[in-house]
Amino acid sequence: MSERNWAGNVTYRAREIVRPASVDELTGILAREPRVRVLGSRHSFSRIADTAGVLVSLSAMRGEVEVDAAAGRARVPAGLRHGDLVPALEAAGVALANLASLPHISVAGAVQTGTHGSGDRIGALGTQVAAVEMVTAAGETLVLRRGDDDFAGAVVGLGALGVITHLTLEVEPAYEIAQTVFEGARWDDVLSRLDAVTGAGDSVSMFTTWQDPDAIGQVWVKARPGRADHDALRGIGARPADGPRHPLPGIDPTPCTVQGGEPGPWFARLPHFRLEFTPSAGDELQSEYLVDRADAREAIDALRELAPRLAPVLQVCEVRTMAGDDLWMSPAYGRDTVGLHFTWVPDPDAVGAVLPLIEDALPASARPHWGKLFAMDSATLARRYPRWDDFTALRDRLDPDRRFANDYLISLGL
Structure with a gap:
């Protein structure tokens, strides 16, 4: 079998992909196969879905919503x-x-x-x-x-x-949401008023290429009626874009959701890309690190220092926020969080060379996205997840023979 993930950087080692159509068929597969992993839409850039055993695709178990x-x-x-x-x-x-x-x-x-x-x-x-x-x-x-x-x-x-x-x-x-893209913001101004900027809508994303370590290329503000505070952006010198934008500079914005402050259904504004479009052909790699919101300035300043090393292998970097949660292995566990997302050029060696630099420079609250590329070792990961031991104990109870394990999880101590 020579199946690959969406980006093409992972070739699955499984001897076959099976597609059960029912829970009974799935149970039969688990009864006969010693090693199993589940394959979703293949969008993970890490080897988290890989296995030397059998991959189970749930695409045939559709059912009704x-x-x-x-x-x-x-x-x-x-x-x-x-x-x-x-x-x-x-x-x-x-x-x-x-x-x-x-x-x-x-x-x-x-x-x-x-x-x-x-x-x-x-x-x-x-x-x-x-x-x-x-x-x-x-x-x-x-x-x-x-x-x-x-x-x-x-x-x-x-x-x-x-x-x-x-x-x-x-x-x-x-519900409805309207989306407006702003340009011309700069990091010093944003970091001095971070709460106001990220609170300017229900969802706010900042995009930069790090070509200029002081500049933010675009700020996307998505807000339900009555919740937008565009003055927070105007107050730092940002201005609404004069037309639709793609997060990557110079790219056709047709696949992107409608901008310009025009209200529309929630599902046609919350994603960056329209439901009917696949955002790209997969010619990219991705990483993401999620830090304690209290460490946002330290993290951004660290990336600004690294900008000359990042820019040559970067397509775009997205900075966004999320509320903390209580899910043990969530990168947002226990704290409000800032996500630092990197869309890289499709060069695994070049990307692999910059990941340790990023991880060394970021504050100790940084946790990687499980489905994306990172270099962090198991000891570091275990220190950064307070419920790590609880999770491994749960795994031992539910899967004592490690039938759902793979080399990737084992290398991470999971």
Whole structure:
């Protein structure tokens, strides 16, 4: 088998990919296969989904999205992509408080790796999860609900605890958002008023290429009606863009969601890219480090110092925020967080050379995104996750024979 991930930097070693159409078929696979990993939409840039055993794709276990609008819940097949989930929610008149910035990643894959959108008051995608349904290594169906002892350990489970079959997500009545892109902001001004800038909307993203260590190329402000504070941007000299923009300078903005302050449905503004577009052909690599919000200035200043080393291998860097959570293996666990996301050129050697520089320069609160590229070792990771030992104990209970382990997780001490 020579299947690859979306970016093409990982060739899976599995001898085959199997696609069960039911929980019974999945249970049969787990009964006969000693080593299993689950494959989502292949958007992970790390080897987190790799295995020498069998890869299980949930693409054939679609089922229906079951919406209970009165209860504010939607039960969702794990393998469904966000772009396919949205129509079902729209038809029921409900919405999610948060979406990933890319529409083509799977719901469970995004949650299991700690993926997030952005917003001072918005948690990572896993904070919307009210229940997790999985099949364990023993072939048993396990349902964990918010408030259960193991729930907070299972949501961002890294595929190490079992095969997620369904997630129950919190939903709310559908709403509109408007999006405005600003240009001309500078880091010194933003850092002096960070709370005002990141609070200028429900979701705020800042993009820079680090070609100029003092400049921010674009600030994207997404806000529900009545929540935008564009004066916070104008007050630091930023100005609305004179037309639609792509996060990467000079790129056709057609795939991007509508800007210019025009209100539209939540799902047509929260992501950076329209649901009907795949953002690129995969000609990129990605890393992300998430730091304590209290360390934001130190982290940004460290990247400014590294700008001459970053810029030659960087396409764009996105800085955004998220609310803290209680999910054990979430990079936002226990603190409000600032995410430093890097979209690199597709050169693994060049990217691999700068990652240790970034990690050495960032404050000790930095935690990497599990599905992206990083160099941090297992001892450092264990120190940065207060519930690390609790998670490994949970893994030992649910998968004592390490059937869901792979070389990648083992190398991280997981």
